[in-house]
Structures are given as structure tokens and as C-alpha cells.
Amino acid sequence: MxxxxxxxxxxxxxxxxxxxxxxxxxxxxxxxxxxxxxxxxxxxxxxxxxxxxxxxxxxxxxxxxxxxxxxxxxxxxxxxxxxxxxxxxxxxxxxxxxxxxxxxxxxxxxxxxxxxxxxxxxxxxxxxxxxxxxxxxxxxxxxxxxxxxxxxxxxxxxxxxxxxxxxxxxxxxxxxxxxxxxxxxxxxxxxxxxxxxxxxxxxxxxxxxxxxxxxxxxxxxxxxxxxxxxxxxFVGTMNRLPGTVRDGGVVELFGRRLPIHGAEPGTEGRTVDVLLRPEGLAIRTDAGAEGMSATVRVATFLGATTRLHLTTETGVQLKADVPSWEADGLTPGARCTVTPHEKPVLVAEG
CATH class of the missing domain: 3.40.50.300 (P-loop containing nucleotide triphosphate hydrolases)
Known part of the structure; x- marks a missing residue:
């Protein structure tokens, strides 16, 4: 029973x-x-x-x-x-x-x-x-x-x-x-x-x-x-990335506006930390791609995925996971752009 x-x-x-x-x-x-x-x-x-x-x-x-x-x-x-x-x-x-x-x-x-x-x-x-x-x-x-x-x-x-x-x-x-x-x-x-x-x-x-x-x-x-x-x-790997609250319950991160999940957005212009998983970031290498410019510091092969340790042009360090078949050329020193996927995000006090 x-x-x-x-x-x-x-x-x-x-x-x-x-x-x-x-x-x-x-x-x-x-x-x-x-x-x-x-x-x-x-x-x-x-x-x-x-x-x-x-x-x-x-x-x-x-x-x-x-x-x-x-x-x-x-x-x-x-x-x-x-x-x-x-x-x-x-x-x-x-x-x-x-x-x-x-x-x-x-x-x-x-x-x-x-x-x-x-x-x-x-x-x-x-x-x-x-x-x-x-x-x-x-x-x-x-x-x-x-x-x-x-x-x-x-x-x-x-x-x-x-x-x-x-x-x-x-x-x-x-x-x-x-x-x-x-x-x-x-x-x-x-x-x-x-x-x-x-x-x-x-x-x-x-x-x-x-x-x-x-x-x-x-x-x-x-x-x-x-x-x-x-x-x-506590659960899994998470990036803390600086974002700015905008009107309409959104936060601006790397030039993209994302809806805020599970919290009141607060005052327009307030700086917060955006919590984002490594797989929540898109990495582009083509010239002219929109997003935040970054440099690859370390690329770790994990089988189906490769984890990139990146530093943005503003000095922010972050982790991004990309399919390994897309990771060719993303070696230490390579330049790329980082853009968050359009999905609700959790924010915390900066």
C-alpha cells in the first residue's frame, strides 16, 4: 500500500x-x-x-x-x-x-x-x-x-x-x-x-x-x-549578467529585451543581474551579427556540446554551450557575438 x-x-x-x-x-x-x-x-x-x-x-x-x-x-x-x-x-x-x-x-x-x-x-x-x-x-x-x-x-x-x-x-x-x-x-x-x-x-x-x-x-x-x-x-550552471530594467516588464541584455519571469520588474533604468543558463545564449561568428562582441578564452569539448568561456568587450565573463558541430573555429582567441535567446528570464539584485 x-x-x-x-x-x-x-x-x-x-x-x-x-x-x-x-x-x-x-x-x-x-x-x-x-x-x-x-x-x-x-x-x-x-x-x-x-x-x-x-x-x-x-x-x-x-x-x-x-x-x-x-x-x-x-x-x-x-x-x-x-x-x-x-x-x-x-x-x-x-x-x-x-x-x-x-x-x-x-x-x-x-x-x-x-x-x-x-x-x-x-x-x-x-x-x-x-x-x-x-x-x-x-x-x-x-x-x-x-x-x-x-x-x-x-x-x-x-x-x-x-x-x-x-x-x-x-x-x-x-x-x-x-x-x-x-x-x-x-x-x-x-x-x-x-x-x-x-x-x-x-x-x-x-x-x-x-x-x-x-x-x-x-x-x-x-x-x-x-x-x-x-x-x-544552485541547480545546474548559471550566468549572472548585468541587465537594465525597461518599461513593460522587460530587461535589456546585450541589446535584446527579454520578459522578466516571476518578479516585478521594478524601476525603469534599474540595474539587475540576469540569470541565464549557458544554453540560453546564442553564439554567432558571421560578420555584422547583432549582439555583444566577445572573445573565446577556453573551449571545452563535452561530447554533444562544447562549453565556451567568454569575455565580452565590456569585461563580463560568461559561459555558453553550443552544439559541438557548430564549434569549429571557436578556439581560444576567436571573436564572436553573444545574444540571449528570446525567452523569459529570472532577475536578481545586482
């Missing part, structure tokens, strides 16, 4: 430090939500409160509409996977997976059957009798995931489960976790500091700062339409 989870006005302080400052978040049944943000933003505290390992100073936590704010961790029907695997070294993979069932007094046959079923689900058939030291880090984390799922929890919590693994294993395992989550349809909350993990795995990403929720949205919306300057600059 999949259940909704609601965090309502959660507050938590540790001495003089405010970890959560009125956090509100609704998680739909069967949804995978990633909590993303810088160190100290409160994402791990929020996860630990959902798990029952921490208690909020105020606010309410509900699961399936029932208030569980003060319900002990062992009665919340939660499965949790930690960064450090936390497997019992003296138990086999099957025994680790079946541990929660043993605590619940399930029969030996039931534990063995459930362990075999889940080890196959996580891609470890035939490893039932292996001990943790006989498994790789990625395999150990798969066992930890199977153990968390063994008791058929209503909610699955993942606390940076991939950060201790190397890049190739991390990529493979995040795809497996997403596959399993979708197959089981289990409500899942995933804490990570890795933007790529969050954007590639989650139905929605909740970006946090200072114990508050800045924005919770689908990955594409978060990237394309960030709600605040913090989200815009």
Missing part, C-alpha cells in the same frame, strides 16, 4: 542552530521526492524526523492522513537505507535481508523465501550465502536496500545511499533503485547532495536552504523555471 506523507510547519533547533524553520512538504503516494540542498540546509534532519530518529520541536508529520509526529520509529512502518550500508558483518546476505522479519517473529521458511525474492529483485540472485566482506560496495548497498524492503514498509527513506560508491557503480545503482521504486510503487524520500542524482531519479526535487523549502518541482521545471535566484544558481 502506498501512502502520502505530509510535513506541516516542522521546526527543529539544535542549540542556537535552526535546522528546520517551518518546513512544509506534501509527498504523494508512490512518489519519489529528492531533498536537495547545501550542507546544513536541513534535509537530513527532515529525513530523520520522518524516520522517527529525531523529534520536531513543533509542527506535524502525517502518513496516510494519520498524525505520527510522536509515534516511535519502530511503529512507523518505515524502511531506511543508510550511506554506510550498516550490514551485520556476521550475517549472510539472506540473514541481513531477513533480519527485520526475524524481529517480527516470521518463520525461517518465510524469511528465506522473502530474502531470495528480494535479492533477485535487486540483482543479486545466488548471493544468499555471501557475507558482507565477500561483496563489493555496490552489492552491499543492494543488500541494504533489500533489507529495507523486506518488511514491506509503507515509506522508503534513502540517506545519501550512493555517495560512498565510485561513479560507474553509482550510475548503475541509481537506475536500479529507480526501477525497483517504480516497480513496487513505494513512497520514497531520498536525501542527496548530488544534483545529477536528484534530477535523474526523482519525480520531484525539493530544494532546501536554511531549513526552508525554496521550491519543490519536477526536475525539468526546477531547471527551466526556478522560483528563486537561489534555486537558479
Amino acid at each position: 502506498t501512502v502520502p506523507v505530509q510535513l506541516k510547519g516542522l521546526r527543529r533547533k539544535f542549540g542556537a542552530t535552526t535546522a528546520l524553520d517551518g518546513l512544509d512538504l506534501d509527498i504523494a503516494p508512490g512518489e519519489l521526492v529528492a531533498l536537495l540542498g547545501p550542507s546544513g540546509c536541513g534535509k537530513t534532519t527532515a529525513l530523520r524526523i520522518i524516520a522517527g530518529f529525531e523529534t520536531a520541536d513543533s509542527g506535524e508529520l502525517t502518513m496516510d492522513g494519520q498524525d505520527v509526529t510522536h509515534v516511535p520509529a519502530h511503529r512507523r512502518d518505515i524502511g531506511m537505507v543508510f550511506q554506510s550500508y550498516s550490514l551485520f558483518p556476521n550475517m549472510t546476505a539472506a540473514q541481513n535481508v531477513g533480519y527485520g522479519l526475524r524481529v517480527r517473529k516470521s518463520s525461517t521458511a518465510e524469511r528465506a523465501a522473502r530474502a531470495g525474492e528480494l535479492l533477485e529483485l535487486v540483482g543479486l540472485p545466488g548471493r544468499e550465502d555471501h557475507y558482507p566482506h565477500q561483496l563489493s560496495g555496490g552489492q552491499q548497498q543492494r543488500v541494504a536496500l533489500a533489507r529495507a524492503l523486506a518488511v514491506r514498509p509503507r515509506v522508503l527513506l534513502l540517506d545519501e545511499p550512493l555517495s560512498a560508491l565510485d561513479a560507474k557503480v553509482r550510475l548503475s545503482l541509481r537506475e536500479e533503485i529507480r526501477r525497483i521504486q517504480l516497480e513496487l510503487g513505494i513512497t520514497t524520500v531520498f536525501v542527496t547532495h548530488d544534483q545529477e542524482e536528484a534530477l535523474s531519479m526523482a519525480d520531484r526535487v525539493a530544494v532546501m536552504q536554511g531549513g526552508r523549502l525554496e521550491q519543490c518541482a519536477a526536475p525539468a521545471e526546477l531547471y527551466e523555471r526556478p522560483a528563486t535566484p537561489f534555486v537558479a544558481e
Whole structure:
């Protein structure tokens, strides 16, 4: 059974430090939500409160509409996977997976059957009798995931489960976790500091700062339409380019007038920073092209795209992404013109 989870006005302080400052978040049944943000933003505290390992100073936590704010961790029907695997070294993979069932007094046959079923689900058939030291880090984390799922929890919590693994294993395992989550349809909350993990795995990403929720949205919306300057600059790469507010809710940048997204434009003539992704800039090399003149400082080949580091004739430094097949001639020292694409932009105080 999949259940909704609601965090309502959660507050938590540790001495003089405010970890959560009125956090509100609704998680739909069967949804995978990633909590993303810088160190100290409160994402791990929020996860630990959902798990029952921490208690909020105020606010309410509900699961399936029932208030569980003060319900002990062992009665919340939660499965949790930690960064450090936390497997019992003296138990086999099957025994680790079946541990929660043993605590619940399930029969030996039931534990063995459930362990075999889940080890196959996580891609470890035939490893039932292996001990943790006989498994790789990625395999150990798969066992930890199977153990968390063994008791058929209503909610699955993942606390940076991939950060201790190397890049190739991390990529493979995040795809497996997403596959399993979708197959089981289990409500899942995933804490990570890795933007790529969050954007590639989650139905929605909740970006946090200072114990508050800045924005919770689908990955594409978060990237394309960030709600605040913090989200815009925290997720992906962002240029801050000087622009001038003009009448009609537009900002002038490199000779082009662009509509302002999500904010009052302010006073005519006011200088602001225009927040623009590298792919939001068009690069031209033909003589007479309109735009701001610039010089290529560095060109970095990234496969399908090439990232250009440019300096404009006014001394502004910026990054622009162009298709690699269009990058011929855009080598260090080359001259070009830069023009923003005509689409709404976010602005911040200059």
C-alpha cells in the first residue's frame, strides 16, 4: 500500500542552530521526492524526523492522513537505507535481508523465501550465502536496500545511499533503485547532495536552504523555471549578467529585451543581474551579427556540446554551450557575438 506523507510547519533547533524553520512538504503516494540542498540546509534532519530518529520541536508529520509526529520509529512502518550500508558483518546476505522479519517473529521458511525474492529483485540472485566482506560496495548497498524492503514498509527513506560508491557503480545503482521504486510503487524520500542524482531519479526535487523549502518541482521545471535566484544558481550552471530594467516588464541584455519571469520588474533604468543558463545564449561568428562582441578564452569539448568561456568587450565573463558541430573555429582567441535567446528570464539584485 502506498501512502502520502505530509510535513506541516516542522521546526527543529539544535542549540542556537535552526535546522528546520517551518518546513512544509506534501509527498504523494508512490512518489519519489529528492531533498536537495547545501550542507546544513536541513534535509537530513527532515529525513530523520520522518524516520522517527529525531523529534520536531513543533509542527506535524502525517502518513496516510494519520498524525505520527510522536509515534516511535519502530511503529512507523518505515524502511531506511543508510550511506554506510550498516550490514551485520556476521550475517549472510539472506540473514541481513531477513533480519527485520526475524524481529517480527516470521518463520525461517518465510524469511528465506522473502530474502531470495528480494535479492533477485535487486540483482543479486545466488548471493544468499555471501557475507558482507565477500561483496563489493555496490552489492552491499543492494543488500541494504533489500533489507529495507523486506518488511514491506509503507515509506522508503534513502540517506545519501550512493555517495560512498565510485561513479560507474553509482550510475548503475541509481537506475536500479529507480526501477525497483517504480516497480513496487513505494513512497520514497531520498536525501542527496548530488544534483545529477536528484534530477535523474526523482519525480520531484525539493530544494532546501536554511531549513526552508525554496521550491519543490519536477526536475525539468526546477531547471527551466526556478522560483528563486537561489534555486537558479544552485541547480545546474548559471550566468549572472548585468541587465537594465525597461518599461513593460522587460530587461535589456546585450541589446535584446527579454520578459522578466516571476518578479516585478521594478524601476525603469534599474540595474539587475540576469540569470541565464549557458544554453540560453546564442553564439554567432558571421560578420555584422547583432549582439555583444566577445572573445573565446577556453573551449571545452563535452561530447554533444562544447562549453565556451567568454569575455565580452565590456569585461563580463560568461559561459555558453553550443552544439559541438557548430564549434569549429571557436578556439581560444576567436571573436564572436553573444545574444540571449528570446525567452523569459529570472532577475536578481545586482
